[in-house]
Amino acid sequence: MSTRPSIPDRTSPDEPSLPARPPFALRARILSPLDAGGTAHFDDGLLAVDAHGRIEWVGAAADAGEGRREAALDLRPLVLLPGLIDLHSHLPQLQNAGLGFGTDLLTWLDRYIFPLEDSFRDRAHARRFAETAFRAIAAAGTTTVLGYTAVFKSSADAAFEAAEAHGIRAILGKVMMDRLTYDATIDPATILDRSIQESAELIDRWHGAADGRLGYAVTPRFAVSCTGDLLRESAALAASTGTWWQTHVSEDPKEIAEVRVLFPEAADYVDVYDRAGGLGARSILAHAVHLNDRELTRLVESDTRVAHCPSSNLFLDSGVMPLARYLETGLTIGLGSDVAGGPDPSLFAVMRAGAYSQAALRTLRGEGRPLLGPLEWLRLTTLDGARALGLDGRIGSLEVGKEADLIALDPRLTDPLAVAGDAPADPVDLVSRLIFRSHPAMVRAAWVRGRQLEGPPGLAG
Numbered sequence: 001m002s003t004r005p006s007i008p009d010r011t012s013p014d015e016p017s018l019p020a021r022p023p024f025a026l027r028a029r030i031l032s033p034l035d036a037g038g039t040a041h042f043d044d045g046l047l048a049v050d051a052h053g054r055i056e057w058v059g060a061a062a063d064a065g066e067g068r069r070e071a072a073l074d075l076r077p078l079v080l081l082p083g084l085i086d087l088h089s090h091l092p093q094l095q096n097a098g099l100g101f102g103t104d105l106l107t108w109l110d111r112y113i114f115p116l117e118d119s120f121r122d123r124a125h126a127r128r129f130a131e132t133a134f135r136a137i138a139a140a141g142t143t144t145v146l147g148y149t150a151v152f153k154s155s156a157d158a159a160f161e162a163a164e165a166h167g168i169r170a171i172l173g174k175v176m177m178d179r180l181t182y183d184a185t186i187d188p189a190t191i192l193d194r195s196i197q198e199s200a201e202l203i204d205r206w207h208g209a210a211d212g213r214l215g216y217a218v219t220p221r222f223a224v225s226c227t228g229d230l231l232r233e234s235a236a237l238a239a240s241t242g243t244w245w246q247t248h249v250s251e252d253p254k255e256i257a258e259v260r261v262l263f264p265e266a267a268d269y270v271d272v273y274d275r276a277g278g279l280g281a282r283s284i285l286a287h288a289v290h291l292n293d294r295e296l297t298r299l300v301e302s303d304t305r306v307a308h309c310p311s312s313n314l315f316l317d318s319g320v321m322p323l324a325r326y327l328e329t330g331l332t333i334g335l336g337s338d339v340a341g342g343p344d345p346s347l348f349a350v351m352r353a354g355a356y357s358q359a360a361l362r363t364l365r366g367e368g369r370p371l372l373g374p375l376e377w378l379r380l381t382t383l384d385g386a387r388a389l390g391l392d393g394r395i396g397s398l399e400v401g402k403e404a405d406l407i408a409l410d411p412r413l414t415d416p417l418a419v420a421g422d423a424p425a426d427p428v429d430l431v432s433r434l435i436f437r438s439h440p441a442m443v444r445a446a447w448v449r450g451r452q453l454e455g456p457p458g459l460a461g
Helices: 066-071 091-096 105-121 123-139 153-168 188-206 228-241 253-262 269-275 293-302 311-317 323-328 347-365 376-379 385-390 427-436
Strands: 023-035 039-049 057-060 073-082 083-091 143-148 170-171 212-219 244-249 284-287 305-308 332-337 405-410 443-448
Touching: 023 057, 023 066, 023 427, 039 066, 039 073, 039 228, 039 376, 066 153, 066 323, 073 212, 083 091, 083 105, 083 253, 083 284, 083 305, 083 347, 083 385, 091 105, 091 123, 091 143, 105 123, 105 153, 105 253, 105 376, 123 143, 143 443, 153 170, 153 212, 170 188, 170 244, 188 212, 188 228, 212 228, 228 244, 228 269, 244 269, 253 269, 269 293, 293 332, 305 385, 311 347, 323 332, 323 347, 332 347, 332 376, 332 385, 347 376, 376 385, 376 427
Parallel strands: 023 073, 083 143, 143 170, 170 212, 212 244, 244 284, 284 305, 305 332
Antiparallel strands: 023 039, 039 057, 073 405, 405 443
16 A cells, blocks of 8 residues: 555545645646657656746656755645646536437437527526536536537626636637527527627637636537538638637538538538638637548648547447547547537546547457557647647646646546555556546546636535
């Protein structure tokens, strides 16, 4: 058994007080992908955060100097990882997670999602829900979320207010739909102009707010619900304001067939967005399960980024992305929960679903491509997610000079026999346990820029 200091159960009144704001130093096991490639692992490590919320030192505790070691809060046997990055989430849908298994995408939207999102026309409800949602997201280890709100400007405004107060790093957007919509009160002739105007107003208020912690993503829902005019004007708005542009692509066979009918002039689904000016390094397309070779090549050429959502793709029976083939082409990919299409906001659960689905696909197709290992899944969920957003210079890894977005986990909770012994010494085995034996209470704390995020009572914070 370990002789290191024992961290009491999170419900214990004797639990040590974790730092709420910088500066601070933590002594723990540290694991992180590196910008230059590979993974840093310090079995007994130390991470110091300066008063501005940036990492000023990270490495082996033995190399930190006596002063730093004495000042550090000893969290061993906890593990520090970079905060997880969710590239695709639907904030209002969190309460419907787990409903509608096996329903095809278009039916699922009509039955479970559009009625739910319509309730977010009530601003007070949207604000209360966003506050709760961000606490749950942080408790799952996610420190950065790229999310959709609802079609109502007030719902997006309320979500940003909640994110600003909570401290999470959030890039959000008001959903835009003009071909079909669940807002029965709006004059169809005014939807396009109103949606563009409201998005512009939200950009003026929120893009770059909280000293850059908050950002805006112009958010046409997907080609089935948007006209070509809305796609073009939304892409132009994103380009002119330096914001992100997010939508869905090639998720479900029925959806793809419908896009073919609605946009007969386009060569394929990706071409619909290409013609609208929507491709590029600031564009995040979710799913991309069924890309043809031309579409894949065009996404790589245009440096468009993709959010892989394996949990959602399995839950809604949409298919399995050939991830290894996509990565070989150089496509930039991160992971998304796609709650509520994905049944769990935890990106550890998403990694697990992705690993299982890729193993099954490899077996069924007889492909020789190697499977991604645990450290590669961790990189997809941290540094690769940051790269997809163009934020890898600031977040995504625990390296000197980056902002201190990090999480602390208790690996003892992943022990299959619940004996609370030492975690696996090998970093690959450690992350494998975190992915394949993840526990809902294992995330003990999450910080953004060195400020601890509040989680639901009994879960985090």
